Amino acid sequence: MNALPTVKIVRRYQAPAEQVFDAWLDPALLGRWMFGPEVRDEEIVRLSVDAKVGGCFSFVVQRGGQEIDHVGRYLEIDRPSRLKFTWGLVGMSVDESWVTLDIVADGEGCELTLTHELDPAWADYADRTRQGWTMMCGKLAEVLEK
Template sequence: MNTESNVNVRVTRQFSVSPEKVFDAWLDPEMIGKWMFGPDLRDEEVLRISLDPRVGGSFSFVVRRQGQEIDHVGEYLKMDRPRRLVFTWGVADVEGSSRVMIDIVPLKNGSELTLTHELHSDWADFAGRTKDAWTKMLDVLAEKLS
């Protein structure tokens, strides 16, 4: 991925729980089905969430939205629990993928997560929608972890 042509979407969110709990929520299939996908976020049904949580491992999150099955796929590139998680992000049968970086720092009463989603410049028009979606997901995650 040529970083010179990328558009970076950045979202920061504070949590009232430890960095470990925030980090682990990204790798727990049951939790992912509660905050990243499903009816608490949008009108969709979670069909299958599978992942191999290790560097080089992959994930597949299949949802049904507006009568269509969408398979969100990616590969874990870096894991440094509880500080950093990096993975690719794409949709099966759609060419290309992007990269998501999660950085978590401890705070006195919880933690702060900064998510950076590197989109190829071809997807620049989706930057606002991408930021809104991640913001909503992180808000739901904060509710689920409270």
């Protein structure tokens, strides 16, 4: 069996681990760092989160005249140290990929390690995926460290 194409980024935050963790499950915060006009040229249509193991999320944005729905299911929720979920796009990626967040408290801040295992069909998008997560995690730092 071939290993899945994997993107991994590490980011340090000057914010408590709980605050960084919660930002991934709070639609109001997601609309400030992951999606929306403050992040890229798009409008938020709907951000919905059912933050429990087995619960689903749907992040719908309007970008370039097209509606894009980022969807997934929570596989593991261990606040504030680990969050694992599937990640896909309605109508584009039939097979899902998996995102794992490991957060380690470090003094007054924390370190986030994000690992995104891509479906092999999306291997060509690994660099773009890395750039996207790097940009969004940087935006999260701006939001939390104000």
